[in-house]
Amino acid sequence: MMRCLAVLLSSLALAACGADKAVEPAKPHRSPSAAAVIRAWADALRGGDVARAAGFFALPSVVSNGTPPIVLRTPDEVRTFNESLPCGAVLQRTYREGRYTAAVFRLTERPGPGRCGTGTGASARTAFVVRDGKIRQWRRLAQPEAPPAPVV
Numbered sequence: 001m002m003r004c005l006a007v008l009l010s011s012l013a014l015a016a017c018g019a020d021k022a023v024e025p026a027k028p029h030r031s032p033s034a035a036a037v038i039r040a041w042a043d044a045l046r047g048g049d050v051a052r053a054a055g056f057f058a059l060p061s062v063v064s065n066g067t068p069p070i071v072l073r074t075p076d077e078v079r080t081f082n083e084s085l086p087c088g089a090v091l092q093r094t095y096r097e098g099r100y101t102a103a104v105f106r107l108t109e110r111p112g113p114g115r116c117g118t119g120t121g122a123s124a125r126t127a128f129v130v131r132d133g134k135i136r137q138w139r140r141l142a143q144p145e146a147p148p149a150p151v152v
Contacts, residue, residue, distance in 0.1 A: 034101040034130035035094040041135065042103075046088030048111030054079040058134035065140045086114030089124065100127035102141065 032040075037056055044052040057078045062069050065085070072078045088110030094103045105124045109116045129137035 031131075031133045034128060035091075035103075037130045037133055037135065038094060038101065038103050038128055039091045042089045042091050042105065045082060045085065046090065046108055046110050048088075050079060050082045050112065053082045056133075056135050057082075057138075058131070058136045061134075061136050061138065063138045065138075069139075083113065087116035087119050087124075092123075097127060100129060100137070100139075102127050 041053050041056040044050075044056070054075065057072065059075070059078070060071050060073045061078065062071055063081055064070065065081075070081075072081055087107040089105035089107055092104045092106055094101050096102070103126050105126070107116055107119045107122050107124055109120055123143065125141040125143065127137070127139045127141050128135055
């Protein structure tokens with residue numbers, strides 16, 4: 001009996017030795033929100049940092065800028081796509097549209113080879129699929145039609 005009691009007390013003493021060093025469970029990795037990724041991408045592009053803007057795209061990714069969908073498979077293709085955008089943009093708002101996050105931008109000039117010209121100040125909409133902090137799809141959306149004038 002004494003031997004069992006000694007073993008039990010020893011076990012309790014050993015268990016208590018590390019009790020003050022509680023192990024915290026690992027916090028799950030949280031990807032940034034789609035809106036945060038879209039804002040960071042737009043800010044990088046507007047600032048003329050095409051390499052940083054391109055870094056927000058997954059490989060492969062799908063883009064459509066008034067064209068049929070194009071699959072970008074290499075970093076060079078992603079960089080070329082970002083360079084081809086003549087305007088910078090300020091994110092004004094995002095909203096869900098099915099599986100997409102739609103973004104409304106105000107177009108701006110940006111450093112680089114392109115010029116926004118008469119597009120400066122205009123509104124533009126793009127649909128994004130963002131997963132794990134990366135843009136998987138970038139699709140330009142048509143501007144909504146102006147509401148019809150009231151019949152008088």
